[in-house]
Amino acid sequence: MALTDETLADLALSRSSLDRVAGERGRPDVLAELLDEPGTLVAEVRGDRMRVATDPTAADGSLGLVLRAPEPEDRTRLAVHLGRDGAGTAYVGVVAPEEPAGEGPDGSSAGAGDPEAGGWLTLRQAGEALGPRDAGVFTTALALAHWHATHRFCPRCGAPTEPVEAGWVRRCVRDASEHYPRTDPAVIMSVVDPDDRLLLGRGAHWPEGRFSVLAGFVEPGESFELAVAREVAEEVGVAIDSARYLGNQPWPFPSSVMIGFAATTRETELTIDPVEMAEARWVTREEYRDLLRSDAIRTPSGISIAKRIIERWLGSTVESVVGGASRRW
Numbered sequence: 181m182a183l184t185d186e187t188l189a190d191l192a193l194s195r196s197s198l199d200r201v202a203g204e205r206g207r208p209d210v211l212a213e214l215l216d217e218p219g220t221l222v223a224e225v226r227g228d229r230m231r232v233a234t235d236p237t238a239a240d241g242s243l244g245l246v247l248r249a250p251e252p253e254d255r256t257r258l259a260v261h262l263g264r265d266g267a268g269t270a271y272v273g274v275v276a277p278e279e280p281a282g283e284g285p286d287g288s289s290a291g292a293g294d295p296e297a298g299g300w301l302t303l304r305q306a307g308e309a310l311g312p313r314d315a316g317v318f319t320t321a322l323a324l325a326h327w328h329a330t331h332r333f334c335p336r337c338g339a340p341t342e343p344v345e346a347g348w349v350r351r352c353v354r355d356a357s358e359h360y361p362r363t364d365p366a367v368i369m370s371v372v373d374p375d376d377r378l379l380l381g382r383g384a385h386w387p388e389g390r391f392s393v394l395a396g397f398v399e400p401g402e403s404f405e406l407a408v409a410r411e412v413a414e415e416v417g418v419a420i421d422s423a424r425y426l427g428n429q430p431w432p433f434p435s436s437v438m439i440g441f442a443a444t445t446r447e448t449e450l451t452i453d454p455v456e457m458a459e460a461r462w463v464t465r466e467e468y469r470d471l472l473r474s475d476a477i478r479t480p481s482g483i484s485i486a487k488r489i490i491e492r493w494l495g496s497t498v499e500s501v502v503g504g505a506s507r508r509w
């Protein structure tokens with residue numbers, strides 16, 4: 181990983197490799213056809229988890245999704261045509277009922293898993309260790325499963341909606357209006373002062389020691405750059421001089437895309453908004469390394485763009501500072 185790159189490459193959840201074959205979604209029976217095809221690979225979502233196992237072809241402990249052939253029950257489940265791989269194999273995401281812990285398929289626990297050994301894991305647990313195809317399948321299926329679960333009624337008339345277009349659209353049964361999966365943009369930014377110190381903040385409801393760079397949702401009528409300036413001004417009372425784009429990745433917790441920026445300011449006096457922030461502080465690189473080594477600070481999740489933005493400023497990975505294990509959120 182080149183940490184001094186102008187932009188952030190290979191963000192954990194931005195590596196999707198399937199062709200989404202959107203042109204296939206309009207065929208009315210496409211999901212039934214795919215679920216009749218034994219070569220189709222089905223990715224099951226239960227709650228916010230998918231089943232993963234150690235990839236036997238990889239020596240580095242990386243994980244792979246446990247994909248399976250279609251089962252008759254899949255016909256009765258919410259399903260989404262996720263796309264095709266380079267060999268033409270189709271991938272279908274299905275939403276299965278969440279089972280109580282200990283009653284998962286094959287006797288495995290449906291409620292939990294070991295991030296090292298596999299099982300039913302969350303995307304936060306598994307995302308970093310999955311390859312590009314599986315990280316993309318998990319991210320897309322999770323985002324769509326949540327969208328379907330929370331958009332069951334028409335925003336125009338209140339009647340039920342039903343999935344169409346292979347799971348990519350919901351249509352109102354009364355007025356036939358069509359509703360599309362939503363993705364909410366949020367900006368996230370490093371803010372650096374003239375001494376190259378990084379601004380870290382702790383959210384109002386975060387535990388002690390949990391610090392990250394600032395972030396916030398883009399508002400209607402606002403550009404990403406204006407959102408960066410507004411969020412920083414609102415949360416810590418500092419005016420931004422510049423904001424440069426770093427990269428982005430989908431963040432399906434539940435429905436965001438995070439757009440990363442590197443911002444600079446000449447103002448160092450912080451005025452915290454107590455509604456949003458518990459505390460905020462400037463740190464030098466040496467101070468940040470000391471905080472990591474003394475276990476006084478928690479770094480953001482390994483799959484997050486926040487961690488990558490901090491590491492870009494730091495000039496090294498968190499793991500290289502603490503020697504492997506770091507306390508994550």
Ligand SMILES: [Zn+2]
Pocket residue numbers: 334335336337338339352353354355356357
């Ligand atoms: Zn309607």
